Structure formats: C-alpha cells, structure tokens
Amino acid sequence: MQKTFTIGLLGCGNIGEAVALELLANKNPSLKLKKAFVKDLNKKRNIANSFLTNNADEILNDPEINLIIEVLGGEEPALGFVIKALQNKKHLVTANKELIAKHGPQIFETAFQNSVQVRLDATVGGGIPIINTILDSLKANEITEVVGILNGTTNYILTQMKRGHSFELALKEAQEKGYAEPDPTNDLEGIDAKYKISILASLAFGNYISPSQVFCQGIKDISVLDFNLAKELGFSIKLLGVAKKLNKDEIKVKVYPCLIPAKKPLAKIDDVLNAILVRGDLIQELLLVGSGAGAKPTSSAILGDVLSIQKLADSTQSYLPYKINSLIKPNQGVEHNYRFYVRLIVDDQVGVIRDLGNVLAKNNISLESISQKAYNDENIEHNNQTEEATLTFLTHEVSENDFELALREVKILKPIREIACILRVFE
C-alpha cells in the first residue's frame, strides 16, 4: 500500500499550473492536491478557485498537508515558506534554483533536523533527471566533472546567431517564442546557469558551493562574426557551466561562453535543448540531453520527485546531500590553463600584428593562429571614421594569469581600439 500524500502547492504560474492539472487529473489516487498558494486570486487560471488561497499559512500550517511543492521562484517569500513547511514536518519538492543555490545548506539542514525529505530534480535541466542521476544512480562514483549547457534561452540565441541572426534579432525571437523574459538579464549574464552549476557542483563533489563563488561570464560580447570565425577554426560557441575536480582540495566552478570543437557532442546541442555531461571514475562519461525548461518537462521532474518521496515514505532516513561548511573554495590556488580566442577591433595600419606579437610573446602567450580581416562586425558601430579591421587570434594553452597580464598590455597598445570578445576553448 502506498502512503497517501496530501499536497500543498506554493506558486501557480506556468509550471505550477501544469503540476496542479496533472494532480487534479487523478492519475494517481494516492496523490491529492489540497491547496495552491497564489499571490493574485483574480488572475485567470485553469484551476477551480476552491483550490486557491493567497494566505500561505493555510498550507504551511495545515497538518493534513504532508508534502509541499514550491514553484514560486526567487528568494522571498519562498525561503520563509519552505523553512516553515519543513519545520512543520512536510516533505519538500522544489524547482527553485535560486533558492537551492543560495540557501541549500539552511534548507537541507532544516529538513534533516525534522526528518523530512527534499527533492530538487527540477531545479536544473527541466525534465532531465540530472540531479537524481547524480544523487542516486551515480552514487558509487567519484564524480570528477560536470559540464552542461544549462540555459535554454542563451542556447537558443547562440544557435540563431550561428545561423546568421544578429544578437538583437535572436533575442527578439527568443522573447517572441516565450523562451526569454522581457528582462533577460539573468539568462544573458549567465546568472541562471551560475545557480544551476553551483547546485550540480555541490551535489557532485559533496561540498556546498555558493553561487557567489562561481566565476561567471555572459554572452553579450559575442557577435555573428565570432561564429563565422569560430566555424573557420572548427569550433561551435556555447555557454557552458563547468564544474571540475582538479584534485582532492581544488575544484573549479565556472560559467562562460566558449569555443567547443565542432565534433564534440555538446557542440551539437542546439536550440532550447539542455545537455549535461558527467564524468566519474566508474561511469566514464554520461551525457543527458532534453528539454531544459517548459511547464510539462519541469512537471515531469517535480512529479517524479513526489513519487520518489512517496516510495521512501516509510523510511525514516533523511540525509544531507553535501557538507555544509566546506573548506574547499572553488577557483582558487590552482592555475587554470586554457586556449583563448580573442577578437580585437584595431586600426587598419601597418605593424599591428607585430606590436601585438611582441606583447604576447613577452607574456609567454604563444599563438596557434591569427588572422586580420578588413571587414567589420555590422553589429558594432564606431563613430571613428578611420579604417578599422578585425583581428582575431587563438592562443595555445596558456595560463589564465599570463593571459590576463598580456591582455592588460594589449589593451593599451595604440592601434587597439577595443578588445571585443574573449572566449575560452573548452577541450
């Protein structure tokens, strides 16, 4: 006999409504939706008003409700609600990546103290079961690396740019299709991906990594020109979240747009798809690809988590998925080496490459390829009437520190107008 779960839903936007409709369809009679918290009772919804309340306490204090699904997003009021629910011994399923990324330790600890469970598969990768795979199926592995295309919005924009659309047009298309918010900052600047990779890194390596510790670079400097140049060099451009264990005490956790060799599987994941690659000592390599967002795929993850909690319901086990006060700080100590791609806007005059070459050589930066073209990126306007040229180069693998020192000197070279774009190569 399966234990019956009486469910309270916090939030009823697109995802919440999809979850509610699945529960109300009564496919599984042991799962009962009792009440959904909404901010605005008057908003038109496909759910009967009798299920709605704008008073969260009706859910949080209801002793009959033994499981909360939180899809409010953001920090507050979600955090306060969730902590109260856990203290009232309700299990938690959440899709809220910002909440888990920033407040995971408090949430997991509260759950542990109250012997209830927290499941969070929907926080990363929509319906892709990456978190459950890390927590359950790969549990016998020492995971050494998690790399992913974690943000569907930017992947769609980058894909459209690969097809020749300008950044502005691609963003507009993403907004028209509902893939991008009216204010797309969180996606474009890599903040959404940062939350996700910090969650994945924390679970994969067993130590809490705060999103504030994650290096983060967005996609705004990339132009169609970079895609053309990348293609010539045999690369695709993707925004990646990268979490890598370098040794026992050192990890790197970063979000950055990068060149990927076009033949690699991740280079071929286009449009709004997400993909996550995991490396471990036993599994070797595992790649998961699917819809990274959308109400239905996300509700698949949420309801899968509800059923997992139900399966464990008779168990008194609750556990912390990672160490909360980790001494391991990401992106420190160890030197990171990369190949770098750089696009410069320069004066079209004699001696630019020579001057650049001198500065790079002096800083131990050796070049794999360099090319100068007279054509401009149409998307970048310059008022200056002097002829300008685009100069791009790809370095051999060099230390990030050496590279940064070199770039400081490049920046002040007279013929250099602008360092327009810097991309790391992901090998």
Place this chain on the structure above:
Amino acid sequence: MQKTFTIGLLGCGNIGEAVALELLANKNPSLKLKKAFVKDLNKKRNIANSFLTNNADEILNDPEINLIIEVLGGEEPALGFVIKALQNKKHLVTANKELIAKHGPQIFETAFQNSVQVRLDATVGGGIPIINTILDSLKANEITEVVGILNGTTNYILTQMKRGHSFELALKEAQEKGYAEPDPTNDLEGIDAKYKISILASLAFGNYISPSQVFCQGIKDISVLDFNLAKELGFSIKLLGVAKKLNKDEIKVKVYPCLIPAKKPLAKIDDVLNAILVRGDLIQELLLVGSGAGAKPTSSAILGDVLSIQKLADSTQSYLPYKINSLIKPNQGVEHNYRFYVRLIVDDQVGVIRDLGNVLAKNNISLESISQKAYNDENIEHNNQTEEATLTFLTHEVSENDFELALREVKILKPIREIACILRVFE
C-alpha cells in the same frame, strides 16, 4: 544511520571482479562483501581466495548475507540461484539481461512475495541509468516510445563499416579489441538487443513483453555498399531497439538495422557507445548516451542499485514493476508503415527497372528514389559470369504487409539475382 549490507556475489568475471574490488576497497563501510561464487576456484583473480567459493549454497543459505549481486549471465544456474536467494529474503541486484528478459515475471513475483527488492539498472546500457530513469525519474510520465542503440558491439562494427571497413574486417577488429565474443552470434543477430528492448518495453509500458514476442533482425546483410548508398541519400545505418506505444492496446517492439536521417542525434552515436531516447507525455524527449558495456561502467550501475536498495532498506515496500499476465501482445493488429530501403543484385540488362516498377506499383509501393549502378559489392561473390548490377530503391512510407507481398513478387522476377539487403527507415 545506514543499514549495513552483507553482500554475496554470484559470478566473478570481468564485471564481478570490478564490483568486488570496489566493495573490498571499503569506500563505503556499510557495504561488506562476504563471499563470491565462482565456477573455477583455480582461475587467476585479483581477489583473495578466502572470499571465493564454488558452492553457491554457502551464499544462498547464509543468513548474514542480505543482498545478492548476480553477474553470472545466462539462464542457469543463475535463475535457480536467484529464486533461492529471494526466497531466503535477500535483495537482488542483477546485470543479467537474458535472465530478466526471459524470467522477469517469476523473479519480480518471488521478490514481491518475500518483500525484498530487485534492481536491474545494469541489464541495459551498462552504466547508463536508463532503467532507473524509467522506474523513478520518469514515473509520472506516460511513456510512449523508447528507442535505443543497445548493443555496443554492433554499433562499433557498423561505425567501422561506415568508415569503409568490410564487415569481416570490422568484426575482426571488434574481437581484437575485446568488444565482440569469439562467437559473436548473440550480438550480430540482434539477440542481445532483443533482450534489452524487451526489458525496456516491459518497464516503460508496464506490461511484461517476452523476448520471444520481439521482432528481430540482425546486421549480417549489410555491406559497405549500403553505407555508401545510405550516405548519398542522407542517412546513417544503426541497429535499433524500438518500443512504441501505438495506442492503448497496441505496441510494437522490434530490433532492426535501419536508416536514420544523418542529422538525428541517434545517427551520430558512434563506436561502442550506447544511447537511449525516451519519449513521454510530460518529458517530451530525453536522450541518454554513455558506455553501454565494460566492467567499470557496469559496476557503476550495480553499485548504484545496491545503494538505492540501502536507501530504501527501512521501507517494507516491494512492488511489481509491470503486469505479469498482460493481454497486450506486441507487433499484432496494427499495421506498421515504414519507408524501406532495398538493395538488389540484378542482371545488368534492359528492362529491369521497368519490370520492378510494374511489380511495385501493382502492390501500392511508390518509390522515393531508385538508382542502378554497374559496380558490385566486393564483399559478395558471385560465380555467375554474366554482368551484374546493383539496384537500390527507397520507398515512400508504405504498409509492411504491402511491402512483403511486393517483395515476394520481386524475388521471382527473372533479372533479380538476389534481394541483398532490406532496411527500414527510422523517422
């Protein structure tokens, strides 16, 4: 506190040894290997003799052992051992696809009656957690389709053939690399894939499908010529296991080599990799790619399953993963439509295409493309000295029945020497 598991291992070949070594490394002190059953005590192994026995009853009747890992492969003695272990209330983790495909109902029912658990993630896709994903993460979905490259050996052979190696050479290479057995029949004829797709179909659709009910075609008719022709038409050739729910009562479960449009993700999965695509009402599409075999990836799945059982240990829940006496019979009732690719060896004479065209038209088979070339497949020897030609055609989507009737007539046309290869197109 985690419950301690005392483990008995049945079988100690490559996979068993990898599992034993992981357990003996004592990374998780709550998992203890007590004894491993082997047929031959004298075979050289990396495990101390004190852990070995050639008397299975020492394990099956040991009340201290509460979990069995079965990696013997094949039906007997595995089935007898497993049933006895379950009756003695030991949980079971198995990697034995033939055992589960053929005897799943008896095994799951015995486990259910004895309130112990069975986990089987290692039976399909090596380390790829496809079974746990279907059983757990996707549980809220109605799964409509599972399609996979399920056999690494044939995928390696087909990949080498795509690169221009003959079937014989590719098989030899696979054997040299340890990917293929000395007797490769089970792989080449699709039997291994048949076991796997019958397990996946049973779990995905909730009804036991016996492997004897699965349509199965191997890869032996394919030649390098077919790869060249497929490439011209924009396809790749893969051996797929396909399980599809056509409606409430009708499913198809098949293994066949087929043409896949070269741009599809599955078309790009090469070498020994496995890949499984799942479609469901919520998840839409999910693709998992990884090492489909090998001792370490398989031990990842086995040990992940052991830890999952441990997590559920306090729970008294045991369940049947599918209906055992299903009335649904696969591959019946409904008509299946495909595009077909056919390669014929014909006499190089006037009128062949006209005669063929007549027969096909009469049987409602319309053609998408047809080509006749004078060159022969070097891999097929013919003693006949008459000039021969290769004629290939690709049909539009047609009913399987119409196609079979047409082919019967094609076969007896005078200029047709041989129907050398028939492949379905997987859309």
